[in-house]
Amino acid sequence: MTAVLFDFSGTLFRIESAESWLRAVLQETGLALPEGELAEAARALEEAGALPGGAAPVALPEEFAGVWAVRDESAALHRAAYTGLSRRVALPDPALHDALYDRHMTPAAWSPYPDAAQVLRTLRERGIGVGVVSNIGWDLRPVFREHGLDEFVDAYVLSYEHGVQKPDPRLFSVACAELDVDPRRVLMVGDSRPADGGAAALGCRVHFVDHLPVTQRPDALLPVLDLVG
Template sequence: MTAVLFDFSGTLFRIESAESWLRATLDASGRDLPEPQLLETARALEASGAHPGSGVEPVGLPAELAALWAARDESARLHRAAFTGAARQVPLLWPELYDVLYERHMAPAAWSPYPDAAEVLSTLRERGIGVGVVSNIGWDLRPVFRHHGLDAHVDAYALSYEHGVQKPDPRLFSVACAALGADPRQVVMVGDSKEADGGAAALGCRVHFVDHLPVTDRPDALLPVLDLVD
């Protein structure tokens, strides 16, 4: 194997909890909610699919949002519209918070790397293995990698909103392989979604799956990748 591609959310990084996400947004806005109401609102927002990166599919998504949701990762505009649209299914006392919530999820501080991410990425770099990040996303995640000191270990990014195509479309994986100068048949794709990340298999990539869990519950799921490249 000459290169490894990684998904972002649920693979290398995990978004903060819905409760933390809402709490940080309220704090930044100078707003406050009683604790029981805050917790109830956080649960409702997550169930609506409004919490980007959580991996939770929306429950009862309105028909008028269905097409938008399906294409949400193809552009920054669609991504914002889909997630703020889902959030608006949950009544908030302050309507301006829907956009503030969306902005919060893009903050580097909202993300935590999995415990073994740094070790795996740095070891691959030391072995001369190319590293790419292939993500369905509507914003630039590079600052998240820089904030957490992992950017030096990544050689290329293939982000859906920058190319107008989203996983599992093989074209997005092809972009990453080309950027790394790697034959897809000598590439491992690591991700948490069998549907989305499994699309790499159409190019001949080997695919390895991890579980989308809180960082405290998944300390070493990335380490087997080092054996795969050997």
């Protein structure tokens, strides 16, 4: 293998919990909810699928089906999809819905998996190219910079910047071109079989990890080092 492509959310990084997300925004805006109401609102937001990088909607309303299917193709669609779902949950101030969306784009909302730095650093030491291929509606580069991982990434290929989302092979093809590598000598690592599995259409080898909280997945990325040889 001459390069490894990584998914972002659920693979290298994990978003904070819905309760942490809501609590942080309430503190930033100077609003407060009793603990019981805060926990209930966080649960409702999670069930609605309002936290990008979090759980999918338990039941996707029909009126959101169209924008949900293409939400990662532009920044506007991404915001519309997630704030639309968020607004199905009553909060003490309507402005909180946009504030919540803005919060999830901050480095503080994300934590790298415990073994991410070790794996990325080792790949760099071995001369293996590294790309990040993500279905996303915003620029995740500051997250990598803030957590000290940007120096190990050679290329970022983000769906909203190209108007196409995984599993479309074109997104993986862009990544391979930016790294100047043959797809048949590339490993794609992700947590979504439907999305990340699209790399197989180009001849890439695909390896999956589980989308778990960082405390429950300390070393799932380490096998990548054996797979690249």
